[in-house]
Amino acid sequence: MALPQLLSSTSSNFTLKSSLNPISSQPPSSLHSVRRIGRRKLRNIRCSASSLPEKHHNNNMNSPKTNDDVLELPLFPLPLVLFPGAILPLQIFEFRYRIMMHTLLHTDLRFGVIYTDSLSGTADVGCVGEIVKHERLVDDRFFLICKGQERFRISQIVRTKPYLVAAVSWLEDKPSGDGAPEDLDDLATEVEGYMRDVIRLSNRLNGKPEKEIGDLRRNLFPTPFSFFVGSTFEGAPREQQALLELEDTAARLRREKETLRNTLNYLSAASAVKDVFPSS
Template sequence: MTERLPLFPLGTVLYPGLVLPLSVFEERYRQLMADLLAGAEPYRFGVVAIRDGQETAPTGVPGGSSALAGLGPDPARSLFEVGCTAEVASVETRADGGYDLLVTGTTRFRMLSIDVSGPYLTAETERLVEDPGPEATVLAQGVERTFRAYQRRLAGAREATIAGVQELPDDPMVLSYLVAAASVLSTGDKQRLLAAETASTRLSAELQLLRRETAVLAKLPSLPAVELGRQSFNPN
């Protein structure tokens, strides 16, 4: 089963169940939104992370003035092939003709082909199955403990929490995506977590990444760690 989706390339990774604010200001993406709003709800598009080139900026992120121009002559080589479908939770039209959106990640997809002929990119996609995998519950317990230690180290204080993460979900799949979104990692690392075939694979990778990052943070002065702890994410 395939689906054609308009694409919104970003310099960040969206995960199922997480929310993301977006500011739409480029003409091509204004057209994308106009086309979506002219159709039936739910309004959906695909968010794909950029390997290189400029991004279309989320709210509060500077730069990103030309997503398509920044992707180079072959967008397929500049974009990761696994993305996440974004469903528009709220939309406001600005006086300048742009849009302020709040979107929720729903399902992962793999791009089969990209069409560059229109005003914005579209792709033929196939939905990826969500599989817990073996020992997901046991791995989730280890990730939760390790993530708490990482939180404390990142915040620079034993009682502090990161970006309002106080209670973690019991569901291993949901936990795997929440931890991926809340951790301060490179786009490449975050993309590998999104593309993991099972929750078990994702959780196992998170254990390694969190241990690595916690060890790195232990060697840093407290000020950078506190500043990193102020980065935000949006759990649904």
């Protein structure tokens, strides 16, 4: 679902998307990212090892950490944020990533998606993408359907050629330490309510017929639901990255509630203007 430009709690514009496969981007050119499978034109995505922050590089590139909580993971730096549970279609055609694909298809089918842009550089925290479906095309390109799994934090870069490999450690939410124990289910219900209102007003502004909005939470526990909500904030990847990095489900839900509340206020004002000036 495409909404007009909306206000968020971080002064970023974003689009709330209510589909189950909500990841999208505005990429440059090296991998192709596909929002929907079908006839839509593929968009190019550039992955560059040089965009990684210098702090991750290590002179001894062959000695990554090897304890139980750290492992090596091939990386895709992309101008988008993958959340646990979200779906990411990709088309691979650059030579180094075709090499990576041949390796992955004979191992565990998992790689790391890490957000990068020209202003903020490459993030420390990303999400594992697991290949759940793939098709090898005639010219050795690959079409993939990936699903977000665990979050990780980069410990160090192991090597940069022929593709990036990093030593990473897993990232999990911790119990809230702000001294304000909050019922996560109640908080998730509030967030779902704001989502419903945003979708309803967005449909009205876009001239879509009124219809019942289905179950947005889909019986998800609060933590995976918070990831689903974050994945719908299409068009604000920095805000999405901030949500991905939070290690507190309550804090993530509260931030999403604030963003949705600001968006709802904006849409309510836009709807009032449309009622007064219907031809504008």
